[in-house]
Amino acid sequence: MHHGKLLSILQSVFNCPTAPFHEYHVRDHLLSLLEKFPHVSVEEDDFGNLIARYQRGSSKARWAFGAHMDHPAWVNDPKGKKLPEGGLDPRFPDMRFLGGVPKSYLPTGEVAHFGEFAMWDLPAFEYDRENDLIYGRVCDDLVGCVAIVALFSELERLEVPGACYGIFTRAEEVGFVGAVHLATKGRLPDDLCFVSLETSSPRGTVEMGKGPVVRVGDRLSVFDDEATAQLLSAAESGGVEVQRALLDGGACEATAMNLFGVCATGISVLLGNYHNCAPSGRIDSEYVSLKDVKSMIAVIVSLIVHSGSRRDGVKSRKDARARLEQRLKDYGPYIRATKCQFGDS
C-alpha cells in the first residue's frame, strides 16, 4: 500500500478515542472507511462486533482477520450492584480502569475525558520519520484494525478474486468478551480460520523492525499448525520478511477462538511500551515500526492472493516432509551397513 495513504488511514483511525465497551468512535470511523470498498459488505452482530466481508467472484471465504477496537482506559462506573474488578484512583471516584495495566502505573498518567470514558492524555498519533516509528496513545489494537482496512483496500486495488472476512471486535482487553460472543453465537461459518492481527511485546529473539511475528501461540494456547504454516508460506510467496515465535507475554483473541473450537492463528507487530507502560515506570505512548505494519499487511494480502483456500495445501510443509523422506533414502547405505546391529536380522 502507498506509504502516504497508509499513514493517512493510520492517523485517522488513531484519532478515534476508545475504551473497553466504548468502541463506538472507532466503529463509526471504520464503517465510513469500509463503505468506500465496492466488494466489502458489513454487518454488525447484536453485541456490536463488526463483521466485514470481501467477496469478489463466488469462492468461499476461508480466512477471517480479527482485530479489536478497544484499549485499556478509564470507564465511568455503570449502575450495577457488583462490578468486576478494575483499577481505582482517588482522582476519579466514579470511574475504574479496565484492562491489563499494573496498579503502580495508574497514578503516573494524566487523563483526557471523552464523555463516558477517559484515556491517557497522550498525542493520538505521531510519526517519527527518521526512525520509521509510529507513536500513539493506542497502537494495541488500532494497528490491527488499520491492517484489515488496508487489506481490503489492496484487494480492491489489485482486483483480487476471492473472499475473506475482517472482524472488528469489542472489549478484548477485559477478556475477549466480543470474540467470545462471536465464537459462541455461531456467526462465523464452521470451516473459517481466524487470524488474530495484534501488537505484542517482544519475546525471545524477535526484534522490532525485522518483520511482523507469525505467532505459534500466546500465553494461553498453541495455535493451529497448518494455519500458522500457511501464513509463513504466504510470507514466502509474497517475499515478505517475517519472524516466527511463541509470543507468550499476553494472550490474544486467537486463544479465545481456539478454546471455542474455531481454527485460529495470529500475526503480531512488535509493540513498544505495551499498554502504555514505559520502562521508566510511567505511562507513555505505545509505538510500532511502520515497516513491520506494512509487512503484516503484505502477508495477509499475499495469503488471499496466493492461497485463498487453506485446503489448497501448505507447500512449505509438503516440501519439508519430502525433504525428510528423501533423507531416509539418502542414508540408505548407512542404514544397511548397520542393519546387523539392530532388529531381528
Ligand SMILES: [Zn+2]
Ligand atoms: Zn491489549
